[in-house]
Amino acid sequence: MGHLAESTGNYLDLAPPARLVVLVTCIQRRTGAATQQVLLDDEERVDTVDRWDESHHGKGLIKPPDQLELTEAELKEEFTRILTANNPHAPANIVLYNSKECCYKPTVVEQMIVHFVVEGSLLHQDSDEARRQKAKGGLPEETATFDTGAGPDEAKPETLDTPADDEGGAGEEDRPDSVASKTNQKKEAKVTNQFDYSERACQNLNNPHRQIGCQPEPPPRSNFSSLANQWVIYDAYMEELQKQERNKEKQKAAPSKKDPDNTKRAVVSTDSHGHDISKVRKAVKIIERMVNQNTFDEIAQDFKYYEDDSDEFRAQEGTLLPLWKFQYDQAKGLSVTALCWNKKYQDLFAVGMGSYDFNKQEHGLLVFYSLKNTAFPEYSYPTKSGILCIDIHEQHSYLVAVGFYDGCVAVYNLNKEGMDAVHKSTAKTGKHTDPVWQVRWQKDDLDNNHNFYSVSSDGRVASWTLVKNELVFTDVIKLSLNGAMSEGTEGSQQPIIACGTAFDFHKEIDYLFLVGTGEGKIHKCSKTYSSHFLETYVAHSMAVDAVKWNHFHPKVFISCSSDWTIKIWDHTINTPIFTFDLNAAVGDVSWSPYSSTVFSAVTIDGTVHVFDLNINKYEAICQPAVMAKKKGKLTRVEFNPIHPIIIVGDDRGYVTSLKLSPNLRKKPKAKKGQELATGPEVEVAKMDKLLSLLQQPENSTA
């Protein structure tokens, strides 16, 4: 009797008029709270009562007030309903424009609606994943089958998901894995998954690629040429046969043809070994210098660049900064007796070593140091007797004249190899009988021969000339207490010979020179006059140790002596202009090459005194103690021609170099508006000013 239609499940397909009725009644019903059923006819009303009231099936019906009134016939009318699978909500006539055919075409409308989806985690036992898991751990048999049995059912609806599905099954693919892994708990091997496994990676620095290529030298080649003719071959054989016969006669077995080849080869191989060391020598020298400069790098920097800033605050004083100390093993026990800078190579200086002690006369040493290699001398020449003085030739700086304690003079040539002097004077060739205190090179004479002068305690000033590899001497002057005497004595009175202890030639006037004697007198002499002194100055009470002309001023010279004094003279005046008392025997005094008023002196108490007459006329402006008083005496001092350093030699064989601070090298200040003139004229003028100051009050001297 009719169909009961529940709201869930099937759909109705009724004839249009009845549908309207049904819909209306459906709506009516739905708004009501109770679940009521669609009423089709009065009879059915009986059936359509609340479930609660099913017991009242046959009792009176309760009619709602807006119940449709239908006739019996209408009520009995049968309506057929067909249930289809089509979605009543889906539109039936969707059309899409088809560009190809340029018209609207109806599309197929999807009729399927998914109400409910559950994603499962079951696998088919034959699927890949299941096989994988079996291989890893081996699932227990029952669970495996159960899982795989239920698997296909659930897996399939998954694949038919429409995009409109609201479950969003993207993340669920791993579910089978996770479930399977849970079943695999008993096995140790863990399957990697996004929950247990996280990947870490890191990339460290790849070393950059560098291409290195190398090509060795190709093997050496040589050319060979020859001629192969019948007669050549024949000749060769004939020769060979003859040789063999000769060899048989001499009973030699080996074919001698091979020997020349062998010996040739042997000779070639030995040659290559011979020169190894000498090739390396230059490189070794350079490396030695490098190493030394690196070791003493600070000193080298100081030497070049250090300027004592505190000099700005000390108007009158300066300092001497000690730089390198030069010492030589073989020179132990010897004292420095002579220092000389090389004019051409201003970093090279010569040190003469010997002994001042009369009792201790040993060998001597001539040593050359370079500032570039301060650890070891460049050249060293051992000598039989102690050296007392050296002089390096101005133009030919490889020629060195040396005066010895035993009275000999010698000339060394640095260019030549060998430890001996090139020329040496002997007893026959007129060597001095007493120690030679000073030697000086002169300009080449008229015959272009080198010559030098020497002065010695035997009272002779001799001139030595290098004539054709020989040393020829001539006496220039004989010093005597009373006056100069020529070689031939005039009269019965035997002159007492004075000892010459120092001399110096005038810088500009060639023939003029000064000689200091052991009695404390200084004689001004001329090369041309051998019998007279031009002038005699009573200088000191003890022997004159050094006499030096001023480098700039043509009239001024300085002298020092063991009587503790230094005196500065104008050679036209008999009395000294300045006198300095240094409280200790003065070993050496030296003018500076850059200023006419600066000079330095060394004393036996180990002090270096630097004077600048422009700044302080009475005292030294710098008096550092270079050596402790007990340790040693300073014997020599020399200024470097261009660098602001001085070298000081002592009686222990050490040479110390000191840098002069700026105060010691002052040039005269320029007045405002005046140009600062440099050069010797200024120096001369400086000195003149000083002299003129003093010559007015003459009693202020001495």
Add this chain to the structure above:
Amino acid sequence: MAGTGEGKKEEADYKRLHCFPLIRETDMPEEMKVETMELCVTACEKFATNNESAAKMIKESMDKKFGSSWHVVIGEGFGLEVTHEVKNMLYMFFGGSLAVCVWRCS
């Protein structure tokens, strides 16, 4: 005539008798020299009529033993001017009339 004929025979005998290998010029080290010389002698005796094959044999053996780029010349009358690697050159006479020059230059 007979005398000169005999003389010629003697000469030929002379040459043949004195067909020992005679090294004319070489700068090879000793054992290399000996080995090479023996190789050349073997090759020349083997291919007495065919210089090319002899040279081929020598060259190939030298290449195998001492490294590549050997050159070999065998002949009775030729002049040569050759650049060779130092210590890799041998010039010898053999058989009274053959001259063999072996050198290496890559």
